[in-house]
Amino acid sequence: MLFKDISVIDHQxxxxxxxxxxxxxxxIVWLDKSPPPAGYTCANDAEVYDGRDKVLLPGLYNMHCHVPMTLLRGYGEGLPLKRWLHEKIFPFEALLDADDMYWGTLxxxxxxxxxxxxxxxDMYMRLEGIFRAVLESGIKANITNPFVGDENTDIYQDRSFEEIIELRRNCPSAAGRIIAEAGIHAEYSCSERIIRDVADWSKEENFILQVHLSETKAEHEECKVRNRNLTPAAYLNSLGFFDQPTVAAHGVYLEDSDLEILSDKGVTIxxxxxxxxxxxxGIAPLAKFFQYNxxxxxxxxxxxxxxxxNMLExxxxxxxxxKGVNHxxxxxxxxxxxxxxxxxxxRAQGRENCGKIEVGAQADLFVMDLNRAHMKPVYDLPANVFHSGQSADVVLTMVDGKVVYRDGLAAGIDLERVLYEVDRIKAEKLKILG
Ligand SMILES: [Zn+2]
Structure with missing residues (x-):
């Protein structure tokens, strides 16, 4: 494909x-102010995309998700966290099979x-359904089923273990697009035994890890009471968890000493x-994360x-x-x-050659339309994209050189069918739950 006469915002x-x-x-094989010469690879039989009034950007990475939870969008609103989980989320999730996960993922x-x-x-369960949907859709994903349990849990006998192993066996069919990871749900939902075992297993198998870390004040403080005044980050580090590359979600209550650990260990927040x-x-201290590198x-x-x-939002x-918090x-x-x-x-997903707009990089990108009321005039293009732009302005998304989304429709997803199936799943589950 040849994007012609288009504005580009690069990864910097x-x-x-x-x-x-x-x-x-x-x-990406060509990036220049002038067109490629006749006969050049991307000039032969390429679709020429008129880029006037459009901006092209490197594709975005959504680094923490539980994708099939789209099925629970708006279910049990306004309840405090514990009641929401125990009265609404967990009973609903217990009814979801791999097929439901497939539709929710799409x-x-x-x-x-x-x-x-x-x-x-992504962190979720019944990974075979998630895998199938990701494979068909053309998107990339690093997926795990995080471990949860007490001192009696043997990770090697656990369903998460089986699912991760099976996922990894299936990954080659995705030609590098899907990567199996390991992880724990969080410090407060796992025993010391699980954390040690997952850390050891991940080192043996070279898994990237995912974890929820210091998301709430209660979780952060209760960890200190349970574990010799160690914060969740210090505690996980003491068990060797951060010896493998790790993505830690949230970090709202991380302390200065935690940030030193994460910086030292190369953990990604x-x-x-x-x-x-x-x-x-609460609000995570982003400026401090930068300060601690x-x-x-x-x-x-x-x-x-x-x-x-919606990543743009x-x-x-x-x-x-x-900007507001730091004045x-x-x-x-x-x-x-x-x-x-x-x-x-x-980098955190272990994907070389990705995330960049430069010759030789994987062709992972998206295009936004500037010809909209809220996008004109353009004095500062990046400001328009991130402070005026909306996801409805995205007109094309490309992964590994394939157009996977264009003008409102994803090539590998039958949206009409997905919308039907999701309504069916909702009705079925509500009937059981009452
Ligand atoms: Zn989460």
Missing amino acids: GIAHSNMYLGTSADK LGVHEMLASGVVSFS CHCPSSNLKLGS VAVTIGTDGASSNNNL EITLAALLA DPSIMKTEDIMPLVTTNGA
């Missing part, structure tokens, strides 16, 4: 006008592709501002605590919160934002 947040970007197979992936997401990190606000958890990414979390998977909110309009400029949602995500 720098805008370039009137560019030609060519892709061939799964790579719904969520459609929503993500429509906001420029090319890859996401995933900042989920909507979810933290909606559940009343911790790698930061951004995530939507699941649809039942957000309530959408998440980015705007992250920027606004950081500093210069923080979270586009140059600061772009690495968080592109290269930092790709």
Whole structure:
């Protein structure tokens, strides 16, 4: 495909006008002010895409999600966290089979592709359904079923273990798009035995890890009471958990000493501002993360605590919160934002050559239409994208050189059928739950 006469914002947040970007197979092969010469790979039989009044960006990484929770969007609203989980979420989730996960994942992936997401990190269960949906949709994903349990839990006999092993066996059919990971749900939902065993197993098998970390004040403080005054980060570190590359979601209550540990160990934080606000958890100290040189990414979390998977909205909110909380309009400029949602995500997912707009990189990108009332005039293109733009302005998303979303429809997803199935699942489960 040859994008002609298009504006480009690269992974460093720098805008370039009137560019030609060519892709061939799964790579970006041309990026220049002038068109490729006749006979060049991306000039032969390529679809030429008219880029006037459009902007092309590197595809976004949604680094914390529970994608099939789209099925629970808006279910049990307004309850305090514990009651919400025990009275609503857990009983509903217990009824979900792999087929339900498949439809819920397709719904969520459609929503993500429509906001420029090319890859996401996910924690959920019945992974075979999630795998099938991700495979068909064309998006990339790093997926795990996180361990949960007490001292009696033997991870090697656990369903999570079986599902991760099976997922990893199936991954080669996704040609690198899907990566199996390991992880624990959180410090408070796992015994010391589980944490040690998952850390050991991950080292043997070289898994990337996912975990929820210091999301709420109660969780953070209760950990100290239980574990010799150690914070969740210090406690997990003492058990060797951070010896493997890890993505830690939330980090709202991380202390200075925690940030030193995470920086030292190269742990990536995933900042989920909507979810933290909606559940009343608080606001993560983004400026401190930067100050301690911790790698930061951004995530939507699941649809039942957000309530959408719109990454563009998440980015705007992250920027606004950081500016407001720090009384500093210069923080979270586009140059600061772009690495968080592109290269930092790709690195944390172990994806080489991804997250960049440059020749030789994987062709993972999206295009927004500037010809909209809220997008004109353009003085500062990145500002329009992140402070005026909406996901409805996304007109094309490409993963590994394939157009997976265009003008409202995802190529690998039958949206009409998905909407029907999701309504069916809702009605069926509500009938059982009463
Ligand atoms: Zn989560």
